[in-house]
Amino acid sequence: MMPAHLPPHKASGERPGSRQRLRMCELLVEGAEGLCASALEIERGGASYTVDSLRALHAEHPEVRLTFILGADTARTLGSWREPAQLLELAGLAVATRGDAPRRDVLDAVARVAGAPVPEGSQSVRFLEMGPIEVSSSMVRDCVRRGEPVEHLVGAAVAGFIAEQALYRAPVEAAR
Numbered sequence: 001m002m003p004a005h006l007p008p009h010k011a012s013g014e015r016p017g018s019r020q021r022l023r024m025c026e027l028l029v030e031g032a033e034g035l036c037a038s039a040l041e042i043e044r045g046g047a048s049y050t051v052d053s054l055r056a057l058h059a060e061h062p063e064v065r066l067t068f069i070l071g072a073d074t075a076r077t078l079g080s081w082r083e084p085a086q087l088l089e090l091a092g093l094a095v096a097t098r099g100d101a102p103r104r105d106v107l108d109a110v111a112r113v114a115g116a117p118v119p120e121g122s123q124s125v126r127f128l129e130m131g132p133i134e135v136s137s138s139m140v141r142d143c144v145r146r147g148e149p150v151e152h153l154v155g156a157a158v159a160g161f162i163a164e165q166a167l168y169r170a171p172v173e174a175a176r
Helices: 018-029 040-044 050-060 084-090 103-114 137-145 156-164
Strands: 066-071 091-096 125-127
Touching (some): 018 040, 018 156, 050 066, 091 103, 103 125
Parallel strands (some): 091 125
């Protein structure tokens, strides 16, 4: 898991900061075999683009075939990303079912970037065989703002960190 230093699609200075997001990733994967949190984008600084991170990982491990895991809703937007064709050259996609994004829409979006049709079952785009995970960061933020528990969404360790750091709470109005 690799949190962005500065997500190019979000306003700078939003909370939580990159170090807090990294800590939440660390807490989330703690004890999970085969998973780790990476500070690569945070340490690099500046705007975080997936293609730059994939280049860095490929340079460090040129013998490894990288797989980028993303939700189907996000995969449909691939054409608007920085250097999407290069991204596809650096890594295969593993796409998780999310929301109302049909497989065909994902394959069509990737085909527009690749410049050629992408057949179902292609090694460049694999669909993860799993039920949809209906959790999003906006859902977590909304629950916290409403004072609802989020342990069932993010686990006890991350929920504790969110509470301890007072993340996602509605701004307190100034006293009159």
